[in-house]
Structures are given as structure tokens and as C-alpha cells.
Amino acid sequence: xxxxxxxxxxxxxxxxxxxxxxxxxxxxxxxxxxxxxxxxxxxxxxxxxxxxxxxxxxxxxxxxxxxxxxxxxxxxxxxxxxxxxxxxxxxxxxxxxxxxxxxxxxxxxxxxxxxxxxxxxxxxxxxxxxxxxxxxxxxxxxxxxxxxxxxxxxxxxxxxxxxxxxxxxxxxxxxxxxxxxxxxxxxxxxxxxxxxxxxxxxxxxxxxxxxxxxxxxxxxxxxxxxxxxxxxxxxxxxxxxxxxxxxxxxxxxxxxxxxxxxxxxxxxxxxxxxxxxxxxxxxxxxxxxxxxxxxxxxxxxxxxxxxxxxxxxxxxxxxxxxxxxxxxxxxxxxxxxxxxxxxxxxxxxxxxxxxxxxxxxxxxxxxxxxxxxxxxxxxxxxxxxxxxxxxx
Amino acid sequence: xxxxxxxxxxxxxxxxxxxxxxxxxxxxxxxxxxxxxxxxxxxxxxxxxxxxxxxxxxxxxxxxxxxxxxxxxxxxxxxxxxxxxxxxxxxxxxxxxxxxxxxxxxxxxxxxxxxxxxxxxxxxxxxxxxxxxxxxxxxxxxxxxxxxxxxxxxxxxxxxxxxxxxxxxxxxxxxxxxxxxxxxxxxxxxxxxxxxxxxxxxxxxxxxxxxxxxxxxxxxxxxxxxxxxxxxxxxxxxxxxxxxxxxxxxxxxxxxxxxxxxxxxxxxxxxxxxxxxxxxxxxxxxxxxxxxxxxxxxxxxxxxxxxxxxxxxxxxxxxxxxxxxxxxxxxxxxxxxxxxxxxxxxxxxxxxxxxxxxxxxxxxxxxxxxxxxxxxxxxxxxxxxxxxxxxxxxxxxxxxxxxxxxxxxxxxxxxxxxxxxxxxxxxxxxxxxxxxxxxxxxxxxxxxxxxxxxxxxxxxxxxxxxxxxxxxxxxxxxxxxxxxxxxxxxxxxxxxxxxxxxxxxxxxxxxxxxxxxxxx
Numbered sequence: 001x002x003x004x005x006x007x008x009x010x011x012x013x014x015x016x017x018x019x020x021x022x023x024x025x026x027x028x029x030x031x032x033x034x035x036x037x038x039x040x041x042x043x044x045x046x047x048x049x050x051x052x053x054x055x056x057x058x059x060x061x062x063x064x065x066x067x068x069x070x071x072x073x074x075x076x077x078x079x080x081x082x083x084x085x086x087x088x089x090x091x092x093x094x095x096x097x098x099x100x101x102x103x104x105x106x107x108x109x110x111x112x113x114x115x116x117x118x119x120x121x122x123x124x125x126x127x128x129x130x131x132x133x134x135x136x137x138x139x140x141x142x143x144x145x146x147x148x149x150x151x152x153x154x155x156x157x158x159x160x161x162x163x164x165x166x167x168x169x170x171x172x173x174x175x176x177x178x179x180x181x182x183x184x185x186x187x188x189x190x191x192x193x194x195x196x197x198x199x200x201x202x203x204x205x206x207x208x209x210x211x212x213x214x215x216x217x218x219x220x221x222x223x224x225x226x227x228x229x230x231x232x233x234x235x236x237x238x239x240x241x242x243x244x245x246x247x248x249x250x251x252x253x254x255x256x257x258x259x260x261x262x263x264x265x266x267x268x269x270x271x272x273x274x275x276x277x278x279x280x281x282x283x284x285x286x287x288x289x290x291x292x293x294x295x296x297x298x299x300x301x302x303x304x305x306x307x308x309x310x311x312x313x314x315x316x317x318x319x320x321x322x323x324x325x326x327x328x329x330x331x332x333x334x335x336x337x338x339x340x341x342x343x344x345x346x347x348x349x350x351x352x353x354x355x356x357x358x359x360x361x362x363x364x365x366x367x368x369x370x371x372x373x374x375x376x377x378x379x380x381x382x383x384x385x386x387x388x389x390x391x392x
Numbered sequence: 393x394x395x396x397x398x399x400x401x402x403x404x405x406x407x408x409x410x411x412x413x414x415x416x417x418x419x420x421x422x423x424x425x426x427x428x429x430x431x432x433x434x435x436x437x438x439x440x441x442x443x444x445x446x447x448x449x450x451x452x453x454x455x456x457x458x459x460x461x462x463x464x465x466x467x468x469x470x471x472x473x474x475x476x477x478x479x480x481x482x483x484x485x486x487x488x489x490x491x492x493x494x495x496x497x498x499x500x501x502x503x504x505x506x507x508x509x510x511x512x513x514x515x516x517x518x519x520x521x522x523x524x525x526x527x528x529x530x531x532x533x534x535x536x537x538x539x540x541x542x543x544x545x546x547x548x549x550x551x552x553x554x555x556x557x558x559x560x561x562x563x564x565x566x567x568x569x570x571x572x573x574x575x576x577x578x579x580x581x582x583x584x585x586x587x588x589x590x591x592x593x594x595x596x597x598x599x600x601x602x603x604x605x606x607x608x609x610x611x612x613x614x615x616x617x618x619x620x621x622x623x624x625x626x627x628x629x630x631x632x633x634x635x636x637x638x639x640x641x642x643x644x645x646x647x648x649x650x651x652x653x654x655x656x657x658x659x660x661x662x663x664x665x666x667x668x669x670x671x672x673x674x675x676x677x678x679x680x681x682x683x684x685x686x687x688x689x690x691x692x693x694x695x696x697x698x699x700x701x702x703x704x705x706x707x708x709x710x711x712x713x714x715x716x717x718x719x720x721x722x723x724x725x726x727x728x729x730x731x732x733x734x735x736x737x738x739x740x741x742x743x744x745x746x747x748x749x750x751x752x753x754x755x756x757x758x759x760x761x762x763x764x765x766x767x768x769x770x771x772x773x774x775x776x777x778x779x780x781x782x783x784x785x786x787x788x789x790x791x792x793x794x795x796x797x798x799x800x801x802x803x804x805x806x807x808x809x810x811x812x813x814x815x816x817x818x819x820x821x822x823x824x825x826x827x828x829x830x831x832x833x834x835x836x837x838x839x840x841x842x843x844x845x846x847x848x849x850x851x852x853x854x855x856x857x858x859x860x861x862x863x864x865x866x867x868x869x870x871x872x873x874x875x876x877x878x879x880x881x882x883x884x885x886x887x888x889x890x891x892x893x894x895x896x897x898x899x900x901x902x903x904x905x906x907x908x909x910x911x912x
Contacts, residue, residue: 041408249768254761257750264744267698268736269758270724 041378051375058371059335062364066339069363074350081346088345089338098341100229103236104295106333108311109318110236110243110326111287114280115168116316117247117324119260120175124186126312127193128167128285130305132292134197135163137217137303140296141204144218153221153297160293161286167193168285169278176274190312197305213302221298232298239287244326256280288312321368332368339364396459398423398553398584399444399475404453406439413439417453417610419603421553426575426585428599428616430592430628436608437588441555444586445477446470457553476546477555482538486531490524490541494548516547520577523570536567543574554578555586560594564683564894565858565887572598591857592621604628625831637838637863639882640846643675647709648850649695649819654704656690656874664690666874668704672819672850674711677841679865679882680854683894687874688854689739692821696736697724708732711818711848735817737809739824739854741801745808748797752778752789755796756811781810785836802833809840820844821852826860838864858887870894 067078074081089098108125115122122128139159143152171185204212221231247253259266259276266273295307318336322328343357399421406414414436421427431437442448444455446467454461457473464470470477484493495509513526524540533541539559546554556575560568575585575598589595595602596616603613604627611627649672656665665687672678680688693699695706697719706719710731717730727734742748746755756774764770778792785806789799796804809825822841826834841864845851855861861868865882870893877893 251761251767251769254754254757254769257754258747258758261747261749262743264740265747265758268696268724268738268744270697270726270728272723272725 039380041380043376043378054371054375055368058367059364062367065367066343066360066363069359070346073352073356074346076350084346084349085339085342088342091345094341096229096233098337099233100299101341102330102333102337103229103233104291104299105311105314105318105337106329107232107236107239107291107294108288108308109315109322109329109333110239111164111284111291112312112315113243113284113319113324113326113329114247114256114287115284116319117260118256118277118280120172120277120281120284121183122168122171122186122281122284123183123313123316124167124171124189125284125288125315126308126310127186127190128164128288129292129295129308129312130190130193130197131167132160132164132289133296133303133307134193134200134292135159135289136293136296137200137212140217140301141212149222152218156221156297157290157293160289160297162289164289164292165282165286168281168283168288172278172281176277194305197303201304211302211304213300217296217301217303219301229299232294235290235294235298239290240326240330243287247324247326252276252279317365335364335368336361396423397421397456398458400456400459401440401444402454402456404440404443404450404455406436406443406448406450412608414443414450415608417605417608419610419613421584421586422600423584424579424582425600426579426587426598427613428595428602429586429588429605430595430602430624431605435605435628437605438557439608440605441477441557441586441588444470444553445475445555447477471549471551474550474552475555476549476551476553478539478542478546478557478559480557482542484530484538484541487529489527489529490533490537490544491526493530493541494526494545498549512548513544516544519581520547520574522574536563536571539563539571547578552582553584553586555588557588559587560589560591568594592624593859595624596621628831637835637860638842639864639866640842642673642866643846643848644673645676646674646711646848647671648674648711649852650705650707650709651691651695652705652707654691654694654706655702656694656699657702664699664874665694665701668874668876670869670876670879672852674818674848674850675845676866677845677851677853677864677882679861679868680852680871681856681858681861681868681890681894682871686871686894688871689823690874691871692736692738692823692852692854695719695819695821696734697722697727708734708819733815733818735812735815735820737805737812737820737822737825739827741804741808742797745812746796746804749795751793751795752782752787752807753792755807756781756814759811759815777811777814781807781814785810785840801828802830805829805833806836809837813840813844816847817844817849819850819852821854823854824856825853827856834860858890861890862887 063082067081070076070081071078076084088094108129111128112122112125136156136159139152139156143155147155167189171180171182171189174180174185175182201210201212204216247256255266255271255276258269258271259273263273266276291311292308296303300307314336318329318332321332339360340357343360347353347356397420399419401417401419404414404417404419405412417436417440419440429437429441439448443450444464446464446469449465455464456462457475462469462473464473464475467477485496488496491506491510491513494513495506510526516522517524517526522540522544524537524544528537530538530541543554543556559571563571572594575587578585579600587598599616601613602616602619602624604611604624606628614624614627651671652669654665654668655663658664668687668691670678680691682688690699694701701720704720708717708719708730709715710717712731717732719727719730719732722730736745738744747758753771753774756777757769757771760774760777761769763773775792781787782789782792787799787803787806787810789803796807799807805825809822812820812822820841822837825837825841829837838860841851841853853861853865855864862882862885867879868882868885868890869879870877870890872894880889880893
């Protein structure tokens with residue numbers, strides 16, 4: 001938008017009703033110029049195919065820009081960069097690790113989704129997941145050498161779900177009763193969870209290590225069919241389908257949508273809004289707790305304050321990009337994890353630091369989020385003849 | 393008076409995507425005249441005016457001001473050509489005084505002086521006969537005063553062409569008369585005025601000429617003196633539509649809903665409902681009239697279980713088991729669990745009655761989704777209901793799975809009323825059910841309400857158009873400032889009578905209209 005003098009932006013409402021529903025946006029009077037004017041028109045009802053096409057093009061563009069970026073930094077040729085990225089994600093021995101990464105990020109994303117559909121901005125998934133992991137670790141610490149592995153698994157699961165649910169329901173109760181701001185509340189709960197983990201590390205391991213691992217916690221969940229991470233992947237796969245059905249076809253899911261779209265409508269038809277908010281946040285928190293349980297019990301068998309590693313926040317984007325549709329989230333997580341792991345591989349190979357992976361993720365998000373603009377608006381240029389007439 | 397044209401439109405066309413809002417519209421405005429622009433909803437009146445005032449830019453066509461072709465690309469361009477528009481929705485800063493709002497945004501290069509500005513405002517008000525205190529804060533003002541400020545804003549900037557978009561929609565008959573007096577004075581002063589209105593009698597009383605739009609096209613411009621309401625209606629709708637609303641005698645008169653001494657206070661301690669008592673009977677339509685914000689919404693919401701009461705009783709006489717239930721302070725769910733078949737068409741259709749982003753099927757489900765034992769919703773029956781309503785009420789929609797926010801106002805209302813009637817209610821409350829609807833859709837709604845009356849339903853109709861209330865309702869309850877002024881016979885009452893009752897409570901002073909604030 002450098003040529004502000006020559007371009008003009010006019011937002012037009014594509015409303016069938018007569019009253020303009022929003023403030024008109026009219027650009028300041030411009031100087032006469034020779035470049036074509038750009039008009040933005042709000043689209044109404046983009047076809048499914050068009051929307052998919054725009055998004056596909058955005059992903060393609062993102063991959064190209066990522067490659068250019070990588071070539072600039074590494075001076076390698078673009079094709080081999082793609083090969084390296086692919087190898088990083090799905091190379092020999094990497095497949096299950098990447099799938100597991102996808103599963104865990106997807107798990108946290110699924111967890112925040114019911115709350116988001118309700119327009120309850122739960123940005124405390126990080127803390128809810130961590131506290132679920134901590135509860136799991138506590139059970140492992142206390143019981144790993146006292147009960148059999150199946151009983152232990154059940155206890156870990158219950159502990160994880162319960163802890164996550166508690167972390168989720170506290171802000172929900174405050175919101176329902178006193179209308180506190182859930183965004184700030186859930187955010188602050190993250191720090192409480194981190195401090196609790198730090199405290200746990202101090203008392204569980206007197207040696208002062210900043211991680212408590214299998215030495216104290218035991219081996220956690222057994223591998224399914226002897227394949228590492230398979231258990232976690234299967235659980236998340238089931239969860240994805242279940243959550244999709246819950247949100248789309250259950251009475252609860254319907255109530256969540258109504259409350260999210262319009263609280264007034266919910267009151268009008270007699271939905272108990274407070275009850276739905278609390279119930280849904282218990283679910284959201286418990287699912288975060290489940291993710292924490294899977295991370296600690298099914299993968300790392302250890303706990304420290306970084307086990308969630310920012311997924312609680314990435315999950316917000318994943319969920320949003322997929323328009324809160326669990327099935328679509330599989331694709332968004334796939335894309336993000338694939339590129340992040342590929343970028344890790346590139347940075348290892350060329351001795352770059354961790355920031356490189358962040359840059360790549362940033363570029364991808366930029367394109368994916370940016371393309372939504374083109375789905376919502378149509379951009380067209382004035383024909384020169386029409387322009388001449390107007391400036392007559 | 394100058395000869396020639398203050399404003400001329402030639403071949404104006406405006407499209408929004410596939411929708412043609414205005415098609416090749418020609419229109420002329422003379423110096424010193426009042427031109428009424430008449431048309432059904434969706435006929436493109438507001439869009440056309442928005443192009444004159446710089447909010448939209450036409451796709452095709454030319455605009456001439458004082459005989460010269462101009463390009464109006466922003467409201468500021470419009471002001472430069474001395475065109476000012478008074479919108480339906482006010483754009484004022486509540487905490488500022490009238491004067492502060494009026495001079496807000498003016499950059500005339502002179503030193504800022506509130507005292508000078510105030511003097512100028514007083515000059516204008518005296519010249520045209522406005523009644524306004526320039527030092528009054530907006531939040532203390534009644535709707536009519538806010539509108540005056542909006543008009544002053546435009547005059548202060550020196551507008552010679554004024555466009556008023558449905559200015560009388562928010563006014564009482566008395567206030568409307570005052571506004572018209574002011575407009576006539578402006579006309580004598582040489583201003584050219586365009587007024588958009590739905591109300592034919594206002595067109596007849598205020599305008600010199602009438603421009604009729606239909607489906608985005610200019611049908612004709614006629615001299616008001618040489619036309620009739622019937623002729624205008626015909627031009628507007630394209631075919632002769634009877635303005636007579638059917639009204640049958642009440643069917644039975646069983647007491648259905650009894651409201652006794654209801655009081656209700658807002659969170660700020662303002663009295664919303666003050667000792668309201670009345671009875672709604674089966675088989676009749678009870679109208680509720682009043683200036684916007686006189687307690688109509690609170691009254692209906694109190695009955696529907698959405699508004700807590702301070703005191704009083706709301707008794708429902710159940711026709712099935714002859715029992716009397718007190719609905720006071722029950723939730724909508726509890727009311728339904730009692731077997732009370734109460735339907736409610738709220739004023740805020742997309743914000744309360746329906747969910748805009750959901751499709752018609754899911755909106756049908758709002759009332760019925762709890763049915764059935766399982767944890768899953770049944771979309772089969774709502775889908776059938778949606779199809780039935782689309783067919784029976786001729787809802788124009790691409791399909792039953794179109795989000796309702798994409799539908800036009802009339803179709804949205806058909807969906808909502810259709811759903812509320814589908815649950816075979818014994819009491820049907822409808823708040824402003826024809827607001828914003830064109831004549832044909834309005835008559836569909838009147839017919840539906842009359843059908844319900846015939847079925848023995850107690851219908852409560854909150855309306856704003858007094859003509860409609862007088863033609864449709866058996867009895868009319870008039871509210872003023874949260875109190876009942878009177879309950880009158882719909883067949884005998886007159887419009888003037890209602891207008892007076894709306895602005896003063898029985899026996900109270902006549903000048904209460906200034907105290908009637910509109911918090912709504």
C-alpha cells in the first residue's frame with residue numbers, strides 16, 4: 001500500500017437488507033493519479049471450491065517464500081531444501097515422532113475448541129495441560145512401584161483429567177458468577193501452574209535437577225503393540241472424531257454454539273448459560289489434562305515446566321484456522337508440525353539456531369491467515385476507461 | 393426562489409455483488425422543495441441517498457449539484473457541495489453537549505471558541521424554530537432532541553440540501569408535527585429537503601413532490617397535491633394492495649394471561665414497569681402502544697421469564713387442566729415445563745429470536761432441540777418444519793440450510809414467526825413484528841396473527857404504527873413511561889387519542905413528553 005495517493009479503498013457492504021450495518025469506510029480524497037484504483041468488495045457466499053483454491057494457493061505461496069528464505073540463509077538449492085524439510089519431518093525413523101507431535105498439538109487444539117466455539121477465550125490451555133501432566137506425574141511418583149500397570153494407567157488418567165478440569169473450571173465459575181474476564185484469568189492460571197511444577201520439582205527431587213524423569217516416575221504407560229507413541233496417536237485420533245460428533249450432533253454441542261453466537265438467544269430459549277459455560281470449561285480443561293497425561297505418561301515419562309512447550313498457545317491458532325472444526329484441525333496441525341520439524345532439520349544441518357524454525361512457522365501463518373482476507377473480499381481494478389470517465 | 397435544480401441524478405446504478413440496489417435512477421430536486429422518497433423495504437431508497445451523501449460511490453451515472461456535475465466520494469465531499477444527511481441511527485457522543493457534538497470535527501481554520509459556536513447554534517435554532525438547549529448533554533436527551541442535534545449538525549455546516557432517512561420512525565405524532573413545522577420553515581428559507589418515509593399520510597402532509605422507487609428503479613415523481621395515498625401505494629408495490637386489515641370479532645373471551653400489579657426495576661434503580669395490571673384473553677388481539685422504550689420490551693420479557701420482577705403476579709390460566717400457574721420469576725425452561733404454551737417473537741430478531749449465523753433448520757431447532765431422550769439432536773423434524781415454513785410462508789431463500797442472516801428482514805421475520813406459531817401456542821406475544829417489513833410481508837404477519845386469534849390464542853401485539861394497531865387489535869393497551877395510560881377499544885379509539893395517551897399518563901400533565909426518555 002505504498003501508493004496511497006493513487007489507490008483508494010472503498011468498503012462496500014453486500015447487505016441484502018437496506019440499512020447499512022456498519023460504519024462506511026471511505027478513503028480520504030486522493031490526488032489524481034495514473035495507477036489503477038483498487039476496489040475491495042465484500043464477498044457474500046464464496047463457493048466451497050473457491051475457498052479451498054485460495055487456501056491451497058496460500059499454502060503454495062508460503063512454501064515458496066519459505067524456500068526462498070531458506071535459500072538466502074543456507075545458499076543451498078531450493079529443491080534440496082524441500083528434500084531436507086521432508087526428511088526432517090518424515091525421514092527414516094522420524095515418522096512416528098512427527099505423527100506424535102501432530103497428535104499432541106492436535107490434542108491441545110481439540111481441547112480449546114469447545115470453549116472457543118462458545119466464545120469463551122480460554123488461553124490457559126498451556127496451564128491446564130501442564131497441571132494435567134503434573135497430576136499424572138504425582139500419581140506416577142507415588143504409585144508406579146505399588147500397583148500394576150493398568151491400575152496405574154487408570155489412576156494417571158483420572159488424575160490428569162481431574163486436574164485439567166479444575167484448572168479450567170475455576171475461571172469459568174468466576175466468569176459465570178461475577179463476569180470476570182476469562183482471557184486474563186486463564187492466562188494467569190498458566191503462571192500458577194508453572195510455579196506449582198517448579199515447586200514439585202524442588203520437593204520431588206532433592207538433587208536440584210530441573211526435570212523429574214523416569215528414575216523417580218517409572219516407565220509410565222506401556223507401548224501399544226510395542227510401538228512407541230502409538231497409544232497417544234490412537235487416543236487423539238479417536239478424540240478428534242468424538243469431539244467432532246459431540247460438537248456437531250449432540251445437544252450439548254448445539255447449546256455451545258447457541259451460547260457462543262448469542263447469549264440473548266440462549267436466555268430466550270431457556271438455556272442456562274452459566275451451566276453451559278461451566279460444563280464446557282470442565283470439558284475443555286479435562287481434555288487439556290488428557291493431553292498432559294499423554295505427554296507425561298505416554299511419551300516423556302518426565303516432567304518439567306517446559307513439557308507443553310507453547311502448544312497451549314499454538315493450539316489457539318490451530319483451532320481458529322480450522323474454523324473450530326476438529327476434522328480440519330488435522331490439516332492445520334499437520335502443516336504447522338511438518339514445517340516446524342523440517343525447519344529444525346534445516347537448522348541442524350546448516351548450524352542455524354532455533355529462531356529459524358520460528359521464522360518458517362511465522363511465514364506459514366502469515367500466508368494462511370492472510371488468505372482469509374481474499375476469501376472475504378474481492379479485489380478488482382478500475383478499468384482505465386471507467387476511471388477516465390469518473391475523473392471527468 | 394431560484395429556478396433550476398438543486399440536485400439532479402442521471403442514470404445512477406449501484407450493484408452489491410449480484411444484487412442491483414439501484415438501476416438507472418433519474419431524480420430531480422428543485423430549490424426550496426420537500427421531496428419525499430417512497431418505496432418498500434429493499435427498494436433502494438437508503439442506498440440512493442447514501443450515494444448522494446458520499447457513503448457509497450455509484451457504479452454508473454452522474455450527479456449534478458446546482459447544474460454542475462460533481463464527484464462525491466466521501467461525506468466531506470458531500471458537505472463541500474452543501475449536502476448533509478441525517479441518518480436513522482444517530483452518531484452522537486453521549487457525554488458531550490449539543491453544541492460540542494455539533495462542532496465536532498469542523499475544521500474551518502478559525503480559533504476554537506465554544507461560546508461563539510453556541511451563539512451560532514442559537515441563531516440557527518431561533519431561525520428555524522427548534523426547541524433545544526445547546527448546553528444539554530446528549531445522555532439527558534430524548535430521542536427527538538437527539539434528532540434535532542443531528543439536524544443542527546448538518547445545518548451548522550451550511551448544508552442547503554438536507555436528506556432525512558426515516559426521521560419520523562422514532563417520533564410521537566406530536567413530535568412529528570413539530571419536525572414538519574421546522575422542515576417547512578427550512579423550505580421557506582430556500583433549503584431543499586429529501587425525506588425518506590414509509591408513512592403515506594406523512595408524505596401527503598409534508599411533501600411537495602413524491603419520488604417512488606420500486607426494486608431499485610425510479611417509477612415516477614409526482615406532485616403530491618395531484619395524487620392520492622392509494623395511487624402512491626399502487627406505484628410503490630406495483631399492484632393494488634388493500635390497506636384494510638381483516639379484523640374478526642373476538643373468539644370466546646376466556647381469560648388466558650392475567651398480569652397483576654407488576655413492578656420492575658432496572659439494575660440502575662430506574663423504574664421500568666410501574667404497577668402494570670391487565671388481562672389477555674383467548675381469541676383476541678391485545679395491542680400494546682407506546683413510544684419506544686416505555687416498558688414494552690420489559691413487559692413482554694417479564695412474562696416470558698427473562699426479566700425479574702420486583703413485585704406482582706403473572707397468572708396463566710391453563711385451558712387444558714383449568715389450573716392457574718404463577719409464572720413470576722420462573723425461567724423460560726421452567727415455564728415450558730409447567731405446560732404453558734407461550735410463544736414470543738422478540739423485537740431483536742437476529743439477536744434474540746434467532747441465531748444469525750445458523751441456518752434455518754438449526755434455528756427451528758432452538759425451540760425443539762431438547763426433545764427426545766438421547767444425547768444427540770434430531771435434525772429430521774426441524775428440517776421438515778423448515779421446509780413447511782419456507783413453502784407456506786413463501787420465504788425466499790436459496791435453501792433451508794442458508795444462514796438466516798443472509799435473508800432479508802421480511803424473510804427473517806417469517807422464519808421467526810413461523811417457528812413460534814408452529815409450537816401451537818396458547819399465548820403469542822409479538823414485539824414489533826412488522827418493523828422494517830414491506831407491505832406484503834407485513835400483511836402475511838397480520839394474517840398469521842389473525843389465524844392465531846381465530847384458533848383461540850391470546851395474541852399480544854406490540855406495535856408502533858398506530859394505523860395498524862387501530863385496524864388490527866381488539867383492545868389497545870397504551871404504555872407511557874412504564875405505566876399503563878389506558879386500555880382502549882381498538883374499534884372506537886382514534887389516532888389522536890392514542891397519541892395523547894402515549895405522551896401522558898391518565899390525569900397527568902400534558903407536557904410529560906420531555907420526561908419520557910428512551911433508555912432502550
